[in-house]
Amino acid sequence: MSAHRNMDDKDIDATHHELAMDKSLKRHGKGSNPTGTVKLVEDGEIVLIPTPSPDPRDPLNYPQWQKWVITFVLGLFSVLGVLMTSGMGPFVTLMQSYYDYNPHTDDLMTYPTLFMGIGNVIAMPLAMAIGRRPVFLASALLLTVGSIWCAASTSLGSHIAGRDVLSLAAGQSEALCPLIIQEIHFVHERSSRLAWFSAIQSIGTAALTIATSYLVSSLGWRWWYGVFSIASGLVFISAFTLVPESRYDRPTDAFEGEVHVHHEGEEQVIVHATTKNRVPLDFINYKARTWKHTLAIMHPPANWKEALTCYKQMGQCILFPNILWVVLMNSVSLGIYVIGVTEYASVLGAPPYNYPTTSLGLVQGGQIVVAMIMVPVLGYGGDQLYKLVARRRENGTVESEVRLIPMLLPIVVLLISCVIFGRAASHPTEWSPWAITTTFSGLYFAYIGIILNGYTYSLDSYAERAAPILVLICAIRGFISFGISFGVTKFITEQGFQGAFDICAIIAGVVAALGIPIFVFGWWIRKVTMKYAVDGRTAEF
Structure with missing residues (x-):
């Protein structure tokens, strides 16, 4: 089992690496499975994928309670990041009045989505080079500093700049946090x-958005920043104490569930693990976990070449048809949700509904219900379906395309919500206000459901390309959201609510339909693109 000892050795020469890559690809050659098709069940037991090493410091070997703690802290960071960037809705009219209706006041709402995308593009390659922990801690600290900046700002320009800074940090809730969760958990x-991470984000953000109206009316908008800057500081302290480094170099075949250990180029042992037959920890050849190791901000050495490699891999992965479709589906669902979140208040606040401002904040409470539905249906339901398919097959294998099946539900909800929302907003006297509030929650359910299933499908398909794929998904949808935010009012004015949302439904339907060939030909797509998605690292001793 000491074979994993040197699998992160940086001194393997280029020739040896090429031989390792060649052997890895031969194992994936004609007649074998591409990346993303794995043997999940063996003799009735779930195979642990990726295969954990015998190293006590391997994140996959963390106890379950610690994995839950890490997920919870990441969720809290995400709650504050999303709230600070997009939670101004309940008092945006107050800010317009405060800045004498300066047209640039809208930049307080529109620019954060752009800078969240920029934050992903900068931070994720950096996380590949120096590790996840230092980047996450820097982001938590920057979110705190940015919030204090906004609270103390003396001009609109300074206020906008402060929000841009905190948005750079908040962007890590979209890519870095899911990456860490992916690295500490097994495929199944x-x-x-x-789903739990998204639920914490959704419930926390919804609850604090509702509280925002009362907080601002009681303490003023500056203390809204002040209160949550204190909360961000507490999250930073919690992260420093409780969120260790999750980066861990693994051989390529660990992502297949079987590690082929090599000695001088010859295969010697196959390391295999299941839920009932774990890899025993080796305290002789590896160091035990210690608080000193856990609290270290950065585990050297840094590899700056990895940052450039991440950008290169982003360029490759966006050309994968299945990844391109996931990016488009994410972008479409976000774009439609942005239109809904921008316009629902104006519809409900106007006659005949005449919702007061505090009640408009309560509409966000529907997201709490959405989160409670999403965890069992799309979260645990998706994992159970994945394992069920593997159990029903004689060889116990399962394809990553199974992860796309649960996406049908949020897609259907998206299309129905678009149609009803548009008609109810265009003809309010003929529809109950529940048509707006329910379908608004439906748009949110569709958005986070498509994100969840898109993440799991992409990460299961190309486990060794998790970082660049997450950057692509998050950054591109952030840029699209920024573009949409500038054109929503004109779009609604020209098309009307019904026309605008009918167009949205058609676009969403067309993009969703493109998922059919992705599902049918997914195995072949992964087979063809595999040479760009497999590093070919081997376990040596």
Whole structure:
């Protein structure tokens, strides 16, 4: 079992690496499975994928309670990041009045989504080079500093700049946090853990958005920043104490569930693990976990070449048809949700509904219900379906395309919500206000459901390309959201609510339909693109 000892050795020469890559690809050659098709069940037991090493410091070997703690802290960071960037809705009219209706006041709401995307593009390659922990801690600290900046700002320009800074940090809630969750969990439990992360984000953000109206009216908008800057500081302290480094170099075949250990180029042992037959920890050849090791901000050495490699891999992965479709589906669902979140208040606040401002904040409470539905249905349900398919097959294998099946539900909800929302907003006297509030929650359910299933499908398909794929998904949808935010009012004015949302439904339907060939030909797509998605690292001793 000491074979994992040197699998992160940086001194393997280029020739040896090429031989390792060649052997890895031969194992994936004609007649074998591409990346993303794995043997999940063997003799009735769930195979642990990736294969954990015998190293006590391997994040996959963390106890379950610690994995839950890490997920919870990441969720809290995400709550504050999303709230600070997009939670101004309940008092945006107050800010317009405060700045004498300066047209640039809208930049307080529109620019954060752009800078969240920029934050992903900068931070994720950096996390590949120096590790996840220092980047996450820097982001938590920057979110605190940015919030204090906004609270103390003396001009609109300074206020906008402060929000841009905190948005750079908040962007890590979209890519870095899911990456860490992916790295500390096995394939068969990722969907449920990511669902819990999204649920914490959704419930926390919704609850604090509702509280925002009362907080601002009682203490003023500056203390809104002040209160949550204190909360961000507490999250930073919690992260420093409780969130260790999750980066761990693994051989390529660990992502297949079987590690082929090599000695001088010859295969010697196959390391295999299941839920009932774990890899025993080796305290002789590896160091035990210590608080000193856990609290270290950075585990050297840094590899700056990895940052450039991440950008290169982003360029490759966006050309994968399945990843491109996931990016488009994410972007479409976000774009439609942005339109809904921008316009629902104006519809409900106007006659005949005449909702007061505090009640408009309560509409966000529907997201709490959405989160409670999402965890069992899309989270645990997705994992159970994944395992069920593997159990029903004689060889116990399962394809990553199974992760796309649960996406049908949020897609259907998205299309129905678009149609009803548009008609109810265009003809309010003919529809109950519940048509707006329910379908608004439906748009949110569709958005986070498509994100969840898109993440799990992409990460299961190309486990060794998790970072660049997450950057692509998050950054591109952030840029699209920024573009949409500038054109929503004109779009609604020209098309009307019904026309605008009918167009949205058509676009969403067309993009969703493109998922059919992705599902049917997914195995072949992964087979063809595999040479760009497999590093070919081997376990040596």
